[in-house]
Amino acid sequence: MTETWTGWRPFTIAEKRPESSIITSFILRPADGLPIQRHRPGQHLTFLFPVTGKGEIQRNYTISCDANGEYYRISVKREPQGTVSRWLHDEAGPGTTIKVMPPSGSFVLPDDQKRPVVFLSGGVGQTPMVAMAEAIADRHPDLKAEYVHCAINGAVHAFRQHIAEIARHQKDFRTTVFYSKPEPGDVFNHEGHLTMEWLRENTPLEEADYFVCGPLPFLRAFVPGLLKAGVPHDRVHYEFFGPVEDLFEDENIPAPASVAPPPAAKEYRRSDSAEIADADIGLALIGSASDAVVASDRDGTIILWNPGAERIFGFTEKEALGQSLDIIIPEQFRGRHWEGYNQTVASGQSRYGAGDLLAVPGLKKDGSRNSIEFTIVLLKDKDGKVEAMASVIRDVTKNFQAMKALKAELAQAKEKSV
Ligand SMILES: Cc1cc2nc3c(=O)[nH]c(=O)nc-3n(C[C@H](O)[C@H](O)[C@H](O)COP(=O)(O)OP(=O)(O)OC[C@H]3O[C@@H](n4cnc5c(N)ncnc54)[C@H](O)[C@@H]3O)c2cc1C
Numbered sequence: 001m002t003e004t005w006t007g008w009r010p011f012t013i014a015e016k017r018p019e020s021s022i023i024t025s026f027i028l029r030p031a032d033g034l035p036i037q038r039h040r041p042g043q044h045l046t047f048l049f050p051v052t053g054k055g056e057i058q059r060n061y062t063i064s065c066d067a068n069g070e071y072y073r074i075s076v077k078r079e080p081q082g083t084v085s086r087w088l089h090d091e092a093g094p095g096t097t098i099k100v101m102p103p104s105g106s107f108v109l110p111d112d113q114k115r116p117v118v119f120l121s122g123g124v125g126q127t128p129m130v131a132m133a134e135a136i137a138d139r140h141p142d143l144k145a146e147y148v149h150c151a152i153n154g155a156v157h158a159f160r161q162h163i164a165e166i167a168r169h170q171k172d173f174r175t176t177v178f179y180s181k182p183e184p185g186d187v188f189n190h191e192g193h194l195t196m197e198w199l200r201e202n203t204p205l206e207e208a209d210y211f212v213c214g215p216l217p218f219l220r221a222f223v224p225g226l227l228k229a230g231v232p233h234d235r236v237h238y239e240f241f242g243p244v245e246d247l248f249e250d251e252n253i254p255a256p257a258s259v260a261p262p263p264a265a266k267e268y269r270r271s272d273s274a275e276i277a278d279a280d281i282g283l284a285l286i287g288s289a290s291d292a293v294v295a296s297d298r299d300g301t302i303i304l305w306n307p308g309a310e311r312i313f314g315f316t317e318k319e320a321l322g323q324s325l326d327i328i329i330p331e332q333f334r335g336r337h338w339e340g341y342n343q344t345v346a347s348g349q350s351r352y353g354a355g356d357l358l359a360v361p362g363l364k365k366d367g368s369r370n371s372i373e374f375t376i377v378l379l380k381d382k383d384g385k386v387e388a389m390a391s392v393i394r395d396v397t398k399n400f401q402a403m404k405a406l407k408a409e410l411a412q413a414k415e416k417s418v
Pocket of ligand 1: 075
């Protein structure tokens with residue numbers, strides 16, 4: 001029997017196992033001893049970690065093993081200044097309890113995968129590929145797979161033996177290792193960086209599904225590269241471990257169109273001379289065209305759309321009410337958005353309700369992008385169940401572009417000074 005759950009479930013670290021000089025695996029077992037949900041290979045977990053002196057901190061980590069009904073494994077790179085990764089490496093250990101949400105994510109190897117697969121990973125971006133490779137070893141004996149991994153050198157290269165072992169027992173599973181700065185004694189296939197040219201010559205672009213995960217420059221090289229080389233969009237799958245706004249920082253967010261006059265604000269006037277009540281303030285804010293106030297029900301259907309939302313996104317109240325929030329989310333962010341949304345509905349908790357701002361690209365009625373920041377307020381029934389969510393959204397396109405220009409200048413200045 002498998003055990004699915006909603007909300008946070010306590011798990012205990014059962015084992016801590018070094019995989020390389022900077023990556024350590026953690027075996028996580030449910031504290032209640034009951035079975036766990038079978039995840040799909042490539043999915044991740046969302047955690048609350050009790051970091052010493054910092055309270056509970058939320059992070060995501062990919063499950064780096066195939067489903068087994070008993071435990072999950074995560075494999076974490078120690079970031080030199082990282083809050084959670086350093087705590088996991090340096091302080092957490094067998095017996096530490098952490099809180100875990102059920103597996104989620106759509107970067108997965110389908111159960112009925114027939115087309116050949118090519119895995120392209122850089123550094124710790126290998127974790128979903130390891131789970132997928134284990135699934136191939138377990139249930140896809142005939143699947144053709146190319147496992148291409150890029151690391152700095154042998155010291156930081158995790159799961160080397162494990163993947164080699166899988167390849168040895170599979171009919172058609174080939175591994176290729178690139179080291180950018182190999183050390184004497186390292187065993188690898190190519191020195192330097194993986195290139196599109198190499199992929200064109202060595203992988204079946206016309207027929208394979210590509211799974212890509214790695215640092216930002218890696219994704220920037222291979223996701224657009226594969227698309228340009230003619231691999232259709234639905235065969236290029238990718239996962240990014242950082243904030244989505246970093247991933248699309250290079251996207252040409254069009255400058256705001258000539259600023260249209262704001263829609264008429266619904267001026268709020270109190271009907272009597274009693275003192276101003278909270279409700280009056282709330283209604284006046286909702287009626288204004290300054291910040292967007294958008295509310296949606298449990299399923300993400302828009303139930304409130306104020307003049308600020310019309311100004312920022314271009315849809316009128318009539319056009320937006322009853323629609324899915326998808327109308328303001330660029331397509332490639334929808335999967336990640338709905339994961340977070342459903343988790344928030346299930347857990348009744350949002351990290352963006354206590355001052356943390358979520359910064360993402362938004363989608364306007366005319367199809368152009370803007371940059372938005374928002375916070376979330378959960379509307380709960382008397383039993384604490386989430387009934388709806390309200391967001392206060394601000395358009396920060398100008399700041400975002402100014403920051404991008406500053407970063408570019410800084411990078412240039414650094415380059416000159418070297
Ligand atoms: C879907 C998903 C799956 C993921 N799976 C994995 C996985 O399998 N394995 C894995 O290792 N990670 C994974 N991650 C990344 C992980 O969630 C964390 O982001 C990562 O471990 C860093 O968290 P942290 O708290 O240690 O670092 P943070 O404290 O959040 O710091 C983030 C970065 O900023 C740098 N930084 C922090 N403070 C400073 C400072 N003062 N000066 C300069 N730089 C600073 C850190 O070095 C680090 O690189 C995943 C992320 C996502 C979204």
